Amino acid sequence: MKNTTATNRKIVDTRIIYERTRNARTSAKSPGAKANAESTWKQFEDHLVPRLHLSVIDRAVYSHLLRHSRLEGKRDVHFSIRELARRVRISGVPVRDAVRRLVAYGVLRLVERTNAGHVVEVLLPQEIRAVRAAGLEPGRSPIRQRFRIEQTNFLKTRELRRAIHAREGGFCFYCRRRFRPEVMCLDHVIPQVRSGRNSYRNLVSCCTRCNAQKGPRSAGEFLCKLYREQRLTASELRSRLRALEALAGGKLVPPLAPKSEEREPG
Numbered sequence: 471m472k473n474t475t476a477t478n479r480k481i482v483d484t485r486i487i488y489e490r491t492r493n494a495r496t497s498a499k500s501p502g503a504k505a506n507a508e509s510t511w512k513q514f515e516d517h518l519v520p521r522l523h524l525s526v527i528d529r530a531v532y533s534h535l536l537r538h539s540r541l542e543g544k545r546d547v548h549f550s551i552r553e554l555a556r557r558v559r560i561s562g563v564p565v566r567d568a569v570r571r572l573v574a575y576g577v578l579r580l581v582e583r584t585n586a587g588h589v590v591e592v593l594l595p596q597e598i599r600a601v602r603a604a605g606l607e608p609g610r611s612p613i614r615q616r617f618r619i620e621q622t623n624f625l626k627t628r629e630l631r632r633a634i635h636a637r638e639g640g641f642c643f644y645c646r647r648r649f650r651p652e653v654m655c656l657d658h659v660i661p662q663v664r665s666g667r668n669s670y671r672n673l674v675s676c677c678t679r680c681n682a683q684k685g686p687r688s689a690g691e692f693l694c695k696l697y698r699e700q701r702l703t704a705s706e707l708r709s710r711l712r713a714l715e716a717l718a719g720g721k722l723v724p725p726l727a728p729k730s731e732e733r734e735p736g
């Protein structure tokens with residue numbers, strides 16, 4: 471977190487949206503230069519989306535933030551979730567979840583977060599570690615990479631376990647509260663006693679309270695219990711049930727460094 475008086479003035483003024491440029495962070499490589507829209511969009515569609523399995527909402531949020539930062543020669547953009555949701559015509563909870571995922575995937579870098587909004591640095595596809603690394607290995611086909619991920623035991627190494635935590639961005643998958651990394655644990659959505667696998671589709675990062683309370687319930691039943699106990703709102707419950715579907719459908723792939731996949735032939 472880097473605070474200056476000028477920065478705070480801008481953040482407090484919530485009318486200032488999408489107008490923030492942090493000169494100090496402007497790199498020598500791109501001193502205010504606008505990104506090439508054509509090549510950026512090709513890399514976005516051809517590499518970023520398939521590599522990170524971005525959802526439609528992730529894509530809408532990233533496209534919008536990219537448009538108002540790098541295509542204007544700025545690295546950073548300041549926004550509130552409510553304003554961003556209004557602009558992309560999607561409700562607030564899924565937009566907030568998409569921002570968290572994009573931060574966890576290293577697509578956005580969180581610079582500051584206050585009650586007035588977020589400041590994030592928006593990375594171009596070629597600047598994102600997972601995409602850059604994949605691009606340097608032309609011999610590895612997306613089908614082969616996907617096969618490796620599907621076969622991987624995500625409890626096997628510390629790097630793989632961290633990837634599951636990184637996907638959730640520090641928030642409990644169930645109650646959506648944020649915790650320090652050292653008090654987070656991994657939970658099998660389908661318990662191991664019911665033949666739940668150690669796949670990224672069956673492991674989530676959650677708080678110890680949810681982990682202990684879930685017990686033998688299914689994840690859907692547990693989320694409904696959290697709603698009845700008013701630990702989730704109705705819209706959060708809907709969002710969590712959608713996340714559960716996305717998880718089972720293989721759409722929430724953890725951000726993996728290529729070497730982690732190489733170590734895990736399955």
Ligand SMILES: [Zn+2]
Pocket residue numbers: 642643644645646647676677678679680681
């Ligand atoms: Zn929790």
